[in-house]
Amino acid sequence: MRIHSPLIGAALGVALGLLTPTMATASPAPRQPAAATTPAPVPTTATDPATGPAHPAGAAAAQTDEVAALRRELEALRQQVKLLQDQIAALTAATPAAGAAAAPAAPTPLAPVPPQVQITTAPAAGGSPRTRIPSLLNPALSAVFQAVGDTSLVRRDEANGFDLSEAELALQSEVDPFTRVDLFLTFPNGAAPEVEEGVVSTLALPGPLQVKGGRFKSAFGKWNTYHNHAFFTVDRPDALTSFLGEESFTNDGLSLSVLIPNPWDLYIDAITEVGTARENPEFNSAGRHLTYLQHLAAFFDTSPDSTLEFGLTAAFGKTGPTESLLDAIDTAGLGSTLSPRQALASRLYGVDVTYKWKPRRLNVYKSFLWQTEALRSRRDLDRLTPAMTLLADRASSLGGYSYVEYQLAKRWRVGARYDWTEFPDAAGERLWAGSGVIRYQPSEFQELRFQIKRTVRNDAAAALFGGDASDTRLFFEWIPVIGAHGAHKY
Amino acid sequence: MTVPHRTLLILLLVPALLAVPGPLRAGGHVVKVVATVPNLASIAASIGGDRVKVMSIATGTQDAHFVDPKPSFIVKLRAADLLLVNGLDLEIGWVPPLTQGARTGRLIPGGDGYIDCSTGIRVVEVPTILSRAEGDVHPYGNPHYLTDPLNAEIVAATITEALTRVDPEGAAGYEAGRKAFVRALHEAMFGKELVDLVGGSKLAREAANGTLDGFLNGTSIGGATLMSRLGGWMKRMQAVRGQPLVTYHKDLSYFADRFGIRVVDYVEPKPGIQPTAKHLEELVGRLKQGEARVIIVRPFNEHRSTDFLQEKTGVTVITLPLETGGDPAATDYLKLYDLVTSRIAAALAGAGAGAAPAQGR
Numbered sequence: 001m002r003i004h005s006p007l008i009g010a011a012l013g014v015a016l017g018l019l020t021p022t023m024a025t026a027s028p029a030p031r032q033p034a035a036a037t038t039p040a041p042v043p044t045t046a047t048d049p050a051t052g053p054a055h056p057a058g059a060a061a062a063q064t065d066e067v068a069a070l071r072r073e074l075e076a077l078r079q080q081v082k083l084l085q086d087q088i089a090a091l092t093a094a095t096p097a098a099g100a101a102a103a104p105a106a107p108t109p110l111a112p113v114p115p116q117v118q119i120t121t122a123p124a125a126g127g128s129p130r131t132r133i134p135s136l137l138n139p140a141l142s143a144v145f146q147a148v149g150d151t152s153l154v155r156r157d158e159a160n161g162f163d164l165s166e167a168e169l170a171l172q173s174e175v176d177p178f179t180r181v182d183l184f185l186t187f188p189n190g191a192a193p194e195v196e197e198g199v200v201s202t203l204a205l206p207g208p209l210q211v212k213g214g215r216f217k218s219a220f221g222k223w224n225t226y227h228n229h230a231f232f233t234v235d236r237p238d239a240l241t242s243f244l245g246e247e248s249f250t251n252d253g254l255s256l257s258v259l260i261p262n263p264w265d266l267y268i269d270a271i272t273e274v275g276t277a278r279e280n281p282e283f284n285s286a287g288r289h290l291t292y293l294q295h296l297a298a299f300f301d302t303s304p305d306s307t308l309e310f311g312l313t314a315a316f317g318k319t320g321p322t323e324s325l326l327d328a329i330d331t332a333g334l335g336s337t338l339s340p341r342q343a344l345a346s347r348l349y350g351v352d353v354t355y356k357w358k359p360r361r362l363n364v365y366k367s368f369l370w371q372t373e374a375l376r377s378r379r380d381l382d383r384l385t386p387a388m389t390l391l392a393d394r395a396s397s398l399g400g401y402s403y404v405e406y407q408l409a410k411r412w413r414v415g416a417r418y419d420w421t422e423f424p425d426a427a428g429e430r431l432w433a434g435s436g437v438i439r440y441q442p443s444e445f446q447e448l449r450f451q452i453k454r455t456v457r458n459d460a461a462a463a464l465f466g467g468d469a470s471d472t473r474l475f476f477e478w479i480p481v482i483g484a485h486g487a488h489k490y
Numbered sequence: 491m492t493v494p495h496r497t498l499l500i501l502l503l504v505p506a507l508l509a510v511p512g513p514l515r516a517g518g519h520v521v522k523v524v525a526t527v528p529n530l531a532s533i534a535a536s537i538g539g540d541r542v543k544v545m546s547i548a549t550g551t552q553d554a555h556f557v558d559p560k561p562s563f564i565v566k567l568r569a570a571d572l573l574l575v576n577g578l579d580l581e582i583g584w585v586p587p588l589t590q591g592a593r594t595g596r597l598i599p600g601g602d603g604y605i606d607c608s609t610g611i612r613v614v615e616v617p618t619i620l621s622r623a624e625g626d627v628h629p630y631g632n633p634h635y636l637t638d639p640l641n642a643e644i645v646a647a648t649i650t651e652a653l654t655r656v657d658p659e660g661a662a663g664y665e666a667g668r669k670a671f672v673r674a675l676h677e678a679m680f681g682k683e684l685v686d687l688v689g690g691s692k693l694a695r696e697a698a699n700g701t702l703d704g705f706l707n708g709t710s711i712g713g714a715t716l717m718s719r720l721g722g723w724m725k726r727m728q729a730v731r732g733q734p735l736v737t738y739h740k741d742l743s744y745f746a747d748r749f750g751i752r753v754v755d756y757v758e759p760k761p762g763i764q765p766t767a768k769h770l771e772e773l774v775g776r777l778k779q780g781e782a783r784v785i786i787v788r789p790f791n792e793h794r795s796t797d798f799l800q801e802k803t804g805v806t807v808i809t810l811p812l813e814t815g816g817d818p819a820a821t822d823y824l825k826l827y828d829l830v831t832s833r834i835a836a837a838l839a840g841a842g843a844g845a846a847p848a849q850g851r
Contacts, residue, residue, distance in 0.1 A: 177595060204595025208568065259568070259593070267561035299561040304549075307560055358558055361551040361790050410764050410792070443763060444583075445622060482622075487583050489591075490559045 139173030139181070142483030144229045149476040155468065163189045165477075166228055168196065172486045178204055182486065184227065196227070197250070208259035215278070218249045219271045219295040220313050221352040221373045223401075230488060232369075232403055232415055233437045234451045234475035239399030239421040242431070243348060243377050244280045249315075251275030251291060267299040281424070282348050282377060283317035289343055291317035306357045307490075313350040318343040321382060322425045324464075328384045338390055344380040356490075367407040369415075374400035377424045397422035405439075413439040419455075429461035445482070451475040521657045524570040526581050527554045528814040529636050530607055532823040534574060534649050536674075537667035541660045542653065547588075550815025553790040555626070555762070559584040564591040571656045573597045574649060577608035578633035605652045610644045611635045614743055625760030634812070638744035639679055639723065639827050640694055643672050678824050681721015687711065697724075697748070723831040727751070730838035734782040736773070736805075738791045741812060749831070751838070754782050757795050765795040777803040784837045786810050789817075808837050 145167035167187040174180045179200050186196035201212040217225045223240060225248070236246075253275015260268040273293040277283035283291045293315040300308045321340040329338050350373060357368040377397050382390040399421030407413045415437045423429035433455040440448045455471045462469045523544045525531035531546035538544065545566065548557045554576065567573060567588055575581055589598045596603035613631035620629050635641045650668040654661045676690025684693065696702040702724075706717040720728070727749035735742075738757040746753045755776060759769035776782075777799060785807045787796045796807045810830055811817040820826035 174598075177598075177600060180590070201590075203590065203593070203598055204601075205593065208593055210593050259565070265565050267565050269561075301560065301562050307562070309561075356558075360549055362792075363558060364553055364556050364790070365792055443622075444626070487559070487586050489587050490561060 139171040139183075140484035140486065142170045142172075142481060142485035144168045144170070144227075144479060144481045144485065146229060147478045148234060149474075150234075151474050153472040153474065154470065155466075165189050168227065168229065169193075170483075170485060172484075174203070175200065178202060208261065210257040212255040212257070213253070215250060215252045216255060218251050218273060218275075218277075218293055218315070219255070219297075220244075220249050220293065220315060220348070221295075221311055221350040221375070222354060222371060223373060224248050229447075229479045229481070232371075232405060232439070233417055233435055234449050234477045235435075235453065237373070237401035237403075237417065237421075238419040238431055238433055238455075239373070239375050239401055242399055242421045242423050243282050243375055243397075245282075247278070247280065249280055249282070250278040251293070252278065253290070267297075269295075269297045269299075271295040271297075277317055281322075282319060282346055282379070283315070284320045285318040285343050286320070289318035291315060302355075305359045306355065309352075309354040311350070311352040313348075313352075315348045317346050319346040319379060320344070324425050324427070325382060325384060332384070332388060334388060338384075338388075340382040340390055341380075341392075344382075346379045347377070349376045349378075350374065365407070365410050367405075367413075369405040370403070372400065372402040374398070379424055381425065395424055397424040405437075411441050413441075415439065423461060423464065427460050428458070429464060430458045431461050432456045445480065447477075447479045449475070449477040449479070451477075519657060519659065521572065521653060521660070522570045523572045523574060523653075524567055525574040526557075526585060527576055528816075529642075529823050529826070530574040530576065530645065530649070532814040532826075533642055533646055533671065534653075536671040536822070537646060537650055537664055538653055538660075539663065539667050541657065541663055546815075548813070550811055550813040550817070550820065551789040552813075553788070554580055554813070555583065557581070557584045559587040559591075561591065563588050567592040567597060568594060570597065570603070572603050572605055572652055574605045574607055574652075576633055576636075577606040578613065578630045578635075579628050580633035602655070605648060607645045607648050608633070608635060609648050611641055614747065615740070625758070626762030628761075632740065632743050634741040635744050636823075637742055637812070638748040639675060640697060640748060641744065642675055642823060643694060646671050646675075674824060677722065678828065679722050680724055681719065683721060684716060684719045687719065688716065723827060724749070726831050726835045730835050733784075733838045735784040735786060735834070735838065736777070736782045737785070738787045738796065741788070742786065745830075751834070757785065757787070757791075757799070770795060770798060773799060774802045777805050784808065784834075786834070788812050806837050806840065808833055810834070 146165045147162065148165040149162045151161070166189065169185045169187070171183045171185075172181070179202055181198075181200050183198045184196040185193050187193045195215055197214075197216050199212050199214045199216045202210055205211065217227075219225060223231075223237060224244070235241075240248075251273055253273060255271060255273045255275075257269055257271045260270055262268055271294070273295075274290055276289075277291040279286070293313065295311060295313045297309060297311040300310075302308050320342050321344070325340055329335055329340070352373040353371070355368075355370045359366055375398070377395075377399075379395050381393055381395055383393045385391050399419075401417055401419045403415060403417040405413055405415035417433075417435040417437070419431070419433040419435070421431050423431075433453055435451055435453040437449060437451040440450075442448075451474070453473045453475070455473070457465060457469055459469070465471070519541060521538065521542045523531070523534050523538065523542050525534060525544060525546045527548045528546040528550045531544045534542060535544045547563050547566075548554050573589070575585060589604070594603075595601050598604060599606075608630075613635065616631035617624070617627050617629065620627060636645065646668050650664045653664045657664075673685075673690060676685045676694060679697075680690065680693045693702065696705045703717070706720060707715050709716045711719075731750040732752065734752045734754045736755045736757065737753055740753075740756055740758075740761050742753055745751075755773060757765050757770075757773065759766055783805050785796055785799060785805055787793060787807060787809050789809055789811060793807075793809075799805060800807045810833060811820045811826060814820055814823050814826050816826070817829060819829050
């Protein structure tokens with residue numbers, strides 16, 4: 001909406017014809033030179049006294065030069081059409097605005113602003129977007145992909161090498177004044193495309209409410225909500241992988257977010273989700289049971305240059321028997337006699353803390369980040385006893401990570417992450433890992449990441465990883481973004 | 491089985507009840523205005539006076555391209571009647587998360603509280619080819635239009651209209667505030683004497699048409715041309731007209747057009763792209779040949795590149811605020827341009843001896 005509303009009421013109609021000749025001189029690159037050489041009397045503005053002396057073309061040329069006359073008329077029509085278009089645009093775009101503005105504008109029919117300045121904006125500001133309107137109505141389209149190289153320095157026989165690990169295609173747009181859609185399609189390495197997230201969210205519910213529906217990454221802490229290209233490191237923290245699997249905890253369902261009003265004017269967001277979890281180890285009941293989640297986040301400005309955010313999350317749902325139990329039953333050949341329970345209660349709790357330091361004056365060049373999350377899983381499960389019977393049991397396991405990052409310069413960041421996690425099947429598996437990462441961003445639209453990671457496991461955990469008690473891996477990732485990718489949250 | 495359906499239902503409902511919509515508009519007649527950048531806040535405060543409460547999200551020393559969309563701003567935004575944005579995609583990286591987060595229809599683009607202050611501005615440098623190979627190009631043109639002080643008059647009209655719309659009772663006050671601001675702007679721009687003689691609107695119109703010189707030289711009152719009575723920033727900058735300078739970012743185009751100076755190159759090889767060694771070497775060559783003797787850098791730009799250029803070529807590097815509050819002396823928009831014009835004029839005059847011959851526009 002680039003039309004100045006009082007102008008519509010007051011100045012535009014009068015000024016357009018009047019100022020057509022001066023417009024050409026005012027504009028450094030006149031779009032319609034014809035208007036400058038032949039300032040034709042426009043029918044609607046012919047009554048304007050100022051156009052009187054400005055038409056030397058006169059009657060003499062009228063018959064001999066019909067082409068010129070037609071051209072002038074065409075020009076006049078074109079201006080009328082433009083004027084009408086502008087008025088329609090202004091009326092449709094700013095109906096409340098125009099109505100309210102008409103009254104104060106009326107007593108000052110000559111716009112207070114120099115009319116030339118405004119009139120020239122019609123072609124300059126109104127003209128260029130006109131050519132883009134079709135593309136403006138398309139959703140914002142962007143693509144991100146990650147080329148990942150991954151090698152173990154310990155096990156040479158593993159699948160080392162390069163992958164186009166994922167390509168993401170994002171389509172984002174407002175649907176109407178009330179809702180917007182963010183659709184992220186992902187093309188995992190070599191596999192069929194799938195919807196990573198497809199969310200419709202409200203823009204303008206009464207009060208501090210926002211409802212989302214569709215498929216979305218659950219608001220479980222911080223990292224779970226990130227798309228892969230927005231990670232700080234190449235890989236996900238081990239605790240998330242251990243409890244939630246290789247992919248983010250994603251729900252198909254509904255989410256209600258409420259900004260809790262409070263006397264301190266703090267940002268406190270309460271998110272409630274109800275949905276069917278996309279299959280993950282923690283919530284895995286093949287779509288037959290709902291998963292519930294409650295997340296509470298509070299945000300503090302500890303100084304003008306630093307912020308602190310706290311989050312608490314609890315998720316409840318059902319899951320099936322663990323892989324290790326099913327394997328054990330299979331190995332024992334008891335598949336036909338033992339049937340483990342299918343819908344087992346599963347709860348996952350999380351705490352997250354994020355501190356950011358971003359000096360406002362130089363935030364492009366320097367920053368510091370510390371982010372820590374802890375997760376606790378409590379699951380009912382069946383255990384295979386030495387007597388080959390099933391024992392109803394409950395497993396509690398803990399995990400978490402802590403990540404620090406310092407931005408050295410506009411393009412360079414260095415980070416380190418510590419991982420510690422148990423595995424949620426009551427066998428006492430534990431894993432520790434330390435990572436160092438270098439992030440290089442040649443521009444806002446490209447990033448290269450280098451990561452080295454040393455992992456140590458206890459004996460029980462080693463059994464889950466082919467007997468390896470330790471591993472050292474190198475990762476390399478190259479992430480370009482093209483198109484209009486929506487701005488990320490803070 | 492203890493999945494607490496009921497508990498969850500309560501959890502879901504309690505916040506919803508807490509969230510019963512409060513008063514959407516500010517109580518009494520104080521209009522709450524949030525501006526994205528301090529220059530807009532300053533102009534709005536000049537117009538609104540006591541009837542408005544204005545805050546800016548970005549600070550004066552901050553790069554308005556890269557403000558962090560902190561959730562605390564969302565809380566401030568929710569209470570606002572008006573959001574003034576610079577527009578032309580300057581704030582594309584951080585305003586959308588804030589307006590979406592604010593969850594109020596009036597503050598998203600198209601809402602009646604979302605005021606795009608670029609409305610009515612004659613935009614320059616609209617790219618004909620859109621490619622990020624050209625760096626961080628702004629698809630709608632150069633967004634730093636408030637570097638031409640005359641554009642502040644258009645912005646003032648936009649803001650006055652918006653204030654009048656949300657607070658019709660204050661209409662007369664806002665119009666008076668606008669007139670006073672525009673008067674002060676014209677006097678600062680052309681000098682009080684000339685504004686008293688000719689009227690600020692006439693002068694602004696001639697300046698916008700590029701015919702100010704002809705008008706001032708061609709009109710005499712009492713035996714002296716009007717040109718002899720020119721004062722203010724135009725007079726100050728007249729002494730250095732046609733002189734070249736280099737800026738860090740492409741953020742002085744409107745200023746250069748208005749005051750007739752030439753921006754011959756940029757420290758950034760392309761907008762938003764960190765200076766490369768190759769580009770700096772090229773600049774050293776050009777500066778050594780005397781193509782420009784002054785470099786303008788902003789408080790939020792890194793100074794290593796400009797320090798290097800200064801060391802290699804002896805050019806004058808001045809750090810100039812782009813926004814109100816970007817310098818302790820720049821306490822409002824008019825003081826900002828008082829400072830900017832005097833420092834640029836002084837730097838160019840001081841460097842004038844070694845500079846290439848001034849060329850007319």
